[in-house]
Amino acid sequence: MSFKEKILADLAIATQERQRKREEWHQQDLSMDKNAKIDKVVVGETLEVESTKFVSKGIPENAEELEPGFPKDNVENNISKVNSEAHSESSALFHDQKEIVENSLEETKELPNLKEFGKTTLPTNDELAVWTTQQVESVNRNLDSDIEKIGVKEMSRESRRKANRLAAKISTVFVSLLVLVILSGGFFTYRYVTSAIGPLDSQATDYIQVEIPSGSGNKLIGNILKEHGVIKDSRVFNFYTKFKNYSNFQSGFYNFQKSMSLDDIAKYLQQGGTAEPQKPVLGKIAIPEGYTLKQIAQAVALNANTEEKGDNTPYTAEEFMSTVQDESFIAEMVQKYPKLLGSLPEASAVKYRLEGYLFPATYDYYEGTTINDIIDQMLAAMDTNLAPYYEKITTNGMTVNQVLSLASLVEKEGATDDDRKMIASVFYNRWNIGQPLQSNIAILYAMDKLGEKTTLAEDAAIDTSINSPYNIYLNTGLMPGPVDSPGLSALVATINPANTKYYYFVADVTTGAVYFAETYEEHSANVEKYVNSKLQ
Known part of the structure; x- marks a missing residue:
């Protein structure tokens, strides 16, 4: 009431x-x-x-x-x-x-x-x-007057309260929406940029051939790649390459894949394209300096174009080893590269006739490339790198097989270009006076352990009495053939050695520094100081 x-x-x-x-x-x-x-x-x-x-x-x-x-x-x-x-x-x-x-x-x-x-x-x-x-x-x-007055006041207060509550709700909703928009925008921007930096299609295997004109900058290259469907966003490419300081992009024809990230594309552009369109590269095979044929066989089976361990080439190590020992294939290669393979040792004299003749480098393979083609590329690379020195090798009274054999020792014994030239001079000085070359590298190859990890103690305790044509502690002169594939630095050092009177050298087992000596007494003191004392 x-x-x-x-x-x-x-x-x-x-x-x-x-x-x-x-x-x-x-x-x-x-x-x-x-x-x-x-x-x-x-x-x-x-x-x-x-x-x-x-x-x-x-x-x-x-x-x-x-x-x-x-x-x-x-x-x-x-x-x-x-x-x-x-x-x-x-x-x-x-x-x-x-x-x-x-x-x-x-x-x-x-x-x-x-x-x-x-x-x-x-x-x-x-x-x-x-x-x-x-x-x-x-x-x-x-009562009506009081009710009206009270009602007006109450209505006024209630209206203000409702207005304040409504304003608070509107402010809360607006701020919430604003924060949501900012967060959503930032999230979607982050997702978009991340996806644009990564591969457009990580499962893609097809190649897209693109020509980059001479003088193209990052922005123009990004537009070209976007038009050809290689990347997702040209603006992201432009900003990302500048942020990562990628520059010096080269012109030419390129074979891109949608599975390539912006980093992969940028590095590829820095390598330079080809003057003419080339077949798309399916993968790469990397052969480091000093690898033996057995090690090369393992490397051939791995695709060096990616870091994924499961990404293999279409070739196997067994297929490779079988081909490098195939006499009909070897004969075909001798005819194709006579200067390189003219002094190739007989099969009965060496473990593997093509040991040391495959140049260490990175090789591309394409659709339809066979294992024979891969080995052919490696022989061709060695022939190309030795071509400027064939005449000098002949003038020096040496054969290509001898140069490769000595260079295979220099490759393993030296770490720098100067060391290699000095070490080559030591081997020549010994060879010239009929003194054994005495390198553990050849002994390890004879034992089928070259390329495997050995401790300093094992290397110091190596059996130098092993009966093998590769035992250059007992036999004077060179081995019957190379024991690994020397790189260009070792080849140049062997062809153009330093002029010294050293007959001995030893490397510090802790620092790797090489110390040379003219006399055995001086050499023995170096061995004691830089090897034996540290082994103890």
Whole structure:
């Protein structure tokens, strides 16, 4: 129930109670002593401003005013009784109504003046109805006004609260969306750039031939590669190559693959393309300097174009070893490269006739390339690298087989170009006076251990009495053939050695530095100092 409804309900109850009291007073008048000779007593009530005293209207205030013969005591008692009861009940009723009205409508000025109203004769029902109507209208007006004011204030506060809550929600949603957009943008940008840096298709095996014009910069190259479907985004290529400081890209024809990353492509571009279109390269075979044929056979089976161990070439080590020992193939190669293979040793004199004749380098293979083609490329590379020196080799009174044999020792014994030239001079000095060359490299080859890891102690304790044509501790001069494939540095050092009087050399087992000596005593001191003392 609202406050307004409660006020109206209380007024209605008070009015009903007033009517009930009027009826009780009237019944008391009728039941008064019949001998009082009072036909009718009109009981009135007057509300005085100062004392709120109730006064019965029409009843004398003292017994002297009564008609003669009227029982004075009885009248006085009845008057006192009626006045007392009526005054008490009426005052209580009035105060109840007054308290209700004054408490609820304290600020109302439009209500009827009850005190003035109470000075008059007790209102009739019509007058009471008019007063009640005025009272209700006044209450309604004041209540409506208060409700409107309170409602406006409450609505204003509630509106502000709702507006603040709405603003807070909007701000939260906006900030959340903004953060989400930033994070999403950063995430997708990162994913996009990462995918653009990596291979476009890691499973792709086909080749895409692209020509890079002369003078092309990173931006133009990126656009060309994007147009040919080699890369995902030309802008990423441009920024990435500049960030990684890739430069000096070469022009020419290239065979790209979608499985290549931006790093692979950049390095490929730095190598340079070909002047004419070439068949796509399926893979590469890398042969390091100093490898034996058995080691080369293992390298041939591995694709050096990737770092994945499972990425093999279409060739096997067994196929390779079988081909390098095939006499019909060797004869074909002798005819093709007469200067290189003209002094090739007989099969009975060496372990492998083509040992040392395959030039160490990186070789491409293509679709349809056979193992014969691979070996042919290696022989062709050795022939090409020795071509400038064939005449000098002949002038020096040596054969290609001798140069390759000595160079195979120089390759393993020396680490730098200067060391190799000095070591070559030592071998020549010994050879010229008929002194054994005494190299452990040849002994290890005879033992089939060259290329395997050996400790310093094992190398120092090597068996120099082994019965083999490769034992150059017992036999003077060179071995019957090379023991490994020498690189260009060792070949040049052998063809153009240093001019020294050294007959001995030893390498420090800890630093690798080579120390040379002219006499055996000096050499023995070096061995003790740089080898034996450190082994102990």
